[in-house]
Amino acid sequence: MSLFWRIFLLNGAVLILAATLLLGPVTVSTPVHLGQALVIAAGLAAMLLANAAILRIALSPLQRLSRAMTTADLLHPGTRSRVTGPGEIADLITTFNTMLDRLENERATSSARILCAQEAERRRIAQELHDEVGQTLTGVLLQLKHTADHAPAPLREDLHLAQETTRAGLDEIRRIARRLRPGVLEDLGLASALRALAAEIDTPRLRVRHHLGPDLPVLDPETELVVYRVAQESLTNVARHAVADRADVHLQASDTGVELVIRDNGKGIEGAPEGAGIAGMRERALLIGAELSVRTGPAGGTEIRLDAPSDVVEGTP
Incomplete structure (x- = not known):
């Protein structure tokens, strides 16, 4: 039985019971006496409470599903909502769990491709840093050393300072390359x-x-x-x-x-x-x-x- 008909028939049963009581032992006169008003108010409160209880029981699986949807996290896989409730609700929960399975599988596949490409790019950048930038800075160091050896004394100190700065840059390039590609x-x-x-x-x-x-x-x-x-x-x-x-x-x-x-x-x-x-x-x-x-x-x-x-x-x- 669908959720609509379950709620409709349960509410209908409550209303039929109320109508039966009004036609049977409960009567209302005009003007309404205090005792009759109290009986009607008590009956209305009882019907509302019964209706609330019926709806809460019928819709509780949907509330659990809503909480599961709110807290679902693909980085914490494996959490699934328990399949309970009548046909339509159970089918909805099962469909949601199946969707989570598919999303987790697709995320794992796409993440694997992305991280694989990321590692390949890291290796490429590290290789270029080592082969291109590293060799260029090594050549600059040799040129600076040659120039410093033949430079006048007033310029020699500045050239030595440039050597140290270049050497520090070369060390930093090598450190970055090692972090990108852990040889x-x-x-x-x-x-x-x-x-x-x-x-x-x-x-x-x-x-x-x-x-x-x-x-x-x-x-x-x-x-x-x-x-x-x-x-x-x-x-x-x-x-x-x-x-x-x-x-x-x-x-x-x-x-x-x-x-x-x-x-x-x-x-x-x-x-x-x-x-x-x-x-x-x-x-x-x-x-x-x-x-x-x-x-x-x-x-x-x-x-x-x-x-x-x-x-x-x-x-x-």
């Missing part, structure tokens, strides 16, 4: 790449310590890259926003693969909305079937935890 990850593996990343972020203002567990499982290249990018984004956020002076990077084996935990002693994220960086980490985690959680650490600050499986075959970041 250490490709050549030496995840553990060495995390050590290098911690050493790069470590400064007198922010001390970064790494704790790498023994007997780490072998991960496929896609999973290693996701773990590395999550660690990179997390430490970058700590350096830029956390107002922290200490960060810890933990990587250890878990029952399903590896567990990456990054904690800091900064101001934390209590009440702060998730930015594009955390959203990007969630998308990367979804591609390899990993679980990412961002919360307040045991001693304050922020804790980012990534549980990555070691047997992923599909999903390329």
